[in-house]
Amino acid sequence: MDVAQSPPALSLQEGASSTLRCNFSTFADSVQWYLQNPGGRLIHLFYVPSGTKRDGRLNATTVPAERCSSLHISSSKTTDSGTYFCAVQHSAPQAPAASTQTLRGLSPSSSHSHTVRPPQGICSA
Structure with missing residues (x-):
């Protein structure tokens, strides 16, 4: 199974929102999202076989028929920095597949930073 995430890396202004996407080549029984913070700690965020789950400013959606999942981060904070x-x-019978995305050091809202807007569809490119 091939798994691809986009964008591979992005920087946001603190308070901005963005969506990370995960596309996979075949039907998936389960999709999980993790965050590895800059200190190296791995944090389990969501188990989403299908539908949408929300936890505070984060929500994850999986559409098995479209072979995709997305993770939306609202009102980003510096603590959201890390690798997703x-x-x-x-x-x-095959090993689970994984892919990564890096959300680089979120900048305070007073500084200049590139802001990525969430896509219209959850799995659109």
């Missing part, structure tokens, strides 16, 4: 992992598992 999308892990996808298929019931066929």
Whole structure:
């Protein structure tokens, strides 16, 4: 199974919102999202086999028929900085596949930074 995430890296202004996308090549039994913070700690964010789950400023949506999942971050904070992992598992006998995205050091709202707007569809390119 191939797993691809986009964008591979981005920087946001504190308070901005963005969506990270995960596309996979075959039907998935489960999709999980993780964050590895700059200190190296791995944090499990969501288990989303299908539908949408929300936790505070984060929500994750998986659409199995479209072979995609997305993680939306609202009102970003500096504590959101780190590497985001999308892990996808298929019931066929093979190892789980994963891909990564890095959300680089969020800048205070007073400084200049590139802001990425969320896409119209959850899995659109």
